[in-house]
Amino acid sequence: MTDISDIAPMSTPVPARGTRRLRLSGAGRIGVGIVLFWAAAALLAPILPLPAPNASDLLALADPRPSMAHWLGVDLSGRDILSRIIWGARTVLTVAPIAVAGATVVGALLGLLAGYRGGLLDTVLSRTSDVILSFPVIILYMIILTRFGASALNIVLVITVTKAPIIYRLVRATTLELSQREYVAAAQMRGESSLYIMLVEILPNARGPVVVDVCLRLGYTTIAIGVLGFLGIGLPPPTPDWGGMVRETYGMISLYPHMAIFPCVAISTLVIGFNLLAVGLRRRARA
Amino acid sequence: MLRYTARQLAYMALTLIGVSFAVFVLNEYAPGDVARKLLGAYATQEQVEHLTRELGLDRPVLVRYLEYAGRLLSGDLGQSLTFKVPVAEILWDRLSNTFLLAAVAFAVIVPVAILFGVLAGVREGSLGDHLILIGANFISSLPEFATGVFLASIFAVWLGWLPGTSPMTTGGGWSVAAQLVLPVLVIALYDVGYLIAMVRVSMASVMRQPFVRTAVLKGMSRPKVILRHALRNALIAPFTAILLQVNYLVAGVVVVETVFAYPGFGRMMLQAAMAKDIAVVEAGTLVAVLIAMTTQLLGDLAYRLLDPRIRLGR
Amino acid sequence: MSGALLSCAGLTVDYALETAGLESMGQRAVDDLSFDIAPGEALGLVGESGCGKTTVALAIMRYLGRNGRISAGTISFEGRDLGQLAPRELRQLRGGRIAMVYQDPHSSLNPVMTIGQQLMEVPLLHRTRRRAAARELAVRALSEVELPDPEGMMARYPHQLSGGQQQRAVIAMALIAEPALLIMDEPTTGLDVTVEASVLALVDRLRRRHGTSVLFISHNLGAVGRLCDRVGVLYAGRLVELGPLSQVFANPRHPYTRGLLACVPSLADERRGRLLTPIAGTLTERARQAIGCAFADRCAHAVEGLCTSQPIALEAIEGEPEHVTRCVLAERLPAFAVEGEKGPASEARPAAEPVTEPLLAARGLGKRYALGGGRGALEALRGIDLDLERGGTLAIVGESGSGKSTFARIVIGLTEASEGELSFKGKDIAHLAIGRRRRDLRQRLQMIFQNPDSTLNPSHSVGYALERTIGRLHGIGRTQSRADARRLLQLVQLPADYAERLPEELSGGQRQRVAIARALAAAPDIVVADEPVSALDVSVHAAIANLLKELQARHALSLVFISHDIALVRYMADHVALFYRGRLVEFGPAEAVFAPPYHPYTQMLLASVPDPSTPGQRAAVREAGTAVSQEIGRGCPFAARCPWRIDRLCDRVDPPVLEPSDSHRIACHLDLIDLPRTIERTA
């Protein structure tokens, strides 16, 4: 609503080099904190003084609720919930980043190509991504994972295939716009190759929105992995997996709600962390 | 406009053919598999091969696909192995359950999303905006099964106000309406955050447009400016997104249906997929894709109708 | 002055700026500003971007947004203090007694409502409750702003109107409630020159007819001269000079006002062939906070201490009691004359240059774009014949959509021509896209782009852009190209260490200098400059234009200078080509083009140029019909607007080419003798 266009040129004093980097708003900082917490938990899982995630303490089954021995209690097989949650972080924080990285690389490269080259390639790629995007993702997961088995590799692959079109669209649109910029014409005038123009002239300027989107995708992918586990088509047991933990204990919710609640809290906080990070990054990109 | 619709319809038909072929191939390509599935693990290799021939499964994929497509077109969706009934029967039964859930959820989500999105976007950067934005972000960060667990723990286990499962039969002593409350709530919470953010962004960008200033400086009061000038513009962009939620509400609510043991379309698909009930999976997939593409098309058309810049051309 | 309609006294406006960090800082946008507007009077406020002129308008409207604040001073209108009004009274005032016209008509209109709906809102808010009456008023207003078919206009959406028509609709909307004061904020910026002239003429007629007062805000002194009775000059939020138009223009007493007047090229004869005088430096944040004169760090007359130590008051000029200025040396400055050194162009060119083959020659050049969905083709350019001599400057003049940029892109190879030929040193390059051009050809043809924001890649340093160009086009190693890059920066008068900087750390003018350096890095024969200054502030125009002129003389460059600004073209060019809707209507040596006989379009263009050195002139200009980018049919492209049109001939048959003198060509059906010979202006 404010119109300060009149003074806008003045309001952007020349920024000192380097000070703009790594400055996040409050929300962004909280996001970083949460994500770092889980990353540390995942990294340190082997050296923390915890029972093994798959070891059953049958004695604790008498009263599986939180106690001094098992801070968050044990599950129906007597396994320590805290340990399984921390080891579960390891699972999510390996699968999700790999899957998102795959989707980003594939989506960004194809998006650059389609946006810069246009033509038939663009038509084919865009139509394909439209189809994948309109396909109910969860049904796709169900078909593929029940058909080929729910290995970590397959989970990474399906997530890559379903998330890449989103990044593709974003990068393609940005590339379309950026390739009209005059500096791209200037690069053509000095005889740069298409590859150089895409990677050196365009890609660095498309970085901002992509980074924000990667954070959002990490959040959604964490949810997706949880959902797969919950539906029973995620990583095969006894891998410690937050979604799977909820699945196994959900039936007992009226007796021992803690068994399902703690893994739910874990996954929710991690997703919130990623989303806050995205909010912070987006604000910075706008500022 | 007509031309556009015709093109999109043709494109839709093409996609349906492609998808049905892909699903068919995915599920039935390896000929031995089907017979093995039917006969079980203890059948001999010979028996498997015999059945394969008998069923005509050794013929080329394309031929079998055409046969299959022919059957589909004549309305025969096949027989379900897990549910022991014709596919069509179980499909419509479960779909109608899901439609009920989707309709109620949609009726809750849309007004809430528009209300909060507009409230936040009208005063971008204000305290109210920050609170709504953070709240929207927070709820859309919670996976449906987590919200399901939290809400069921509170309302079903702790307070005992609502049923923890929704089998849609009145045997458990709970009315159908009561059984719908928690599933709808979980779906709405998960979905509404995204839509609020969407409406908010659009509203905020419209409020920054010079024509809003023009309206204010005409001497119009603020509420009137928002209702007459800003709202219509602000709802054009999110409209498509809102319509696309139908897609999610029908095909994407597997989790909620599983949490509350709701006999819906998604859970049917999950059971069928796990049991390798191919006929159900294939038919269900096609229905889901059909719904997805129809909403997409409707969204596109509505968008074109709402915006005179597109409707009337340059 | 007690009879003032609007009176600003000591108006001071601050903005709270939220910066990327958490701390917020305030910025003074308007500082102790006082002025009055009498009933029926038109006051102009002039200044460059950042001077606070839009803020003044919004402060009067009480619409400063959440972070703007009137920290001191009062604004009173019809005797009432606007700061004391209740919200209801304020609403009655807005749109009722004070109306506003905005910079960008396109975005000022609601895209999803018809013109009629938007117009009728005003009378329904202020004058009547009856829709039929409101409708009647709206139609009347539309016909008053001379829009064709007012009834039909009511049902149209904004995007169906051309830019000039949109602005007329906004003006109709503003005048419909018969306000006492009309505030216009850069109402013609972004419109084509001839459209600008006709809109200004319209406003002038209407304000006289209705006795409306006008506050006209602009960066364009010429436009202000067209409309206003008095003019105020703002610098860094402070009023530096205010007085009757003729006195301020003829006898400017503040160095900044003088700078503004001297830095724009003029069509007037006595100034030709002289370098423009740019205003040194830029407006800085420090200047805003200065205790003394805000202009001191850019002023050639500044006296340390005297100018900087104490606040300087607005004082009347001796002998001109209504003319005030804020300069300690006001009375001691010499009489104003636009001086300027003699430019290199006028001396460097020997009269009898041996006639050589042109360096670049277009013959029948044309470009068609296929429209999607089998809807035929859009002809962007047709039948262009022109030549560029070695070392010469060819200016291409035209409005938006005239095809001038398409021509530039064909020369550089960013677009391929669809017909005709373009020979460079005897070789046809019209159909040679950039990817197929050999290195030495690319190196010989370079381009300077219009938009300083996108001409440089924000991710790469200035040095990288230059070195990469040198390296790619001359195959030179890194160390050598580093040294060359620094030398080039000095050539365009930038410090060599700017090589380390990123584009965001440079001002628009500095970026444009880097773009010039990048073009020079190739050591080209021809540089195509596509509107190189139009996105920059007026005071920077002169510096860039001078730089181009100087470099051209020094390096024997040939320049293709594309512009819509005919005064600037007059300053730069020795040959001029006028494009109108994709066709060449006149081509020849500048002296011939700018002297009679004129092509009817040239005449209209010249008549539209607002010239601060001859204030008070009103142009008689017609505006084009609806279409912005229709297909170019047969016949004269200018037929729709030409006052001399011969019916059933001009609009059907392509005009023949007349040659009033050697190498001067005019495409028109009129006989040579009937071509317009004066620049008709109505006083």
Ligand code: SF4
């Ligand atoms: S007061 Fe001094 S510095 Fe300011 S304009 Fe006058 S002469 Fe220049």
Ligand code: SF4
């Ligand atoms: S040809 Fe006709 S319409 Fe064109 S400029 Fe000449 S007189 Fe005017």
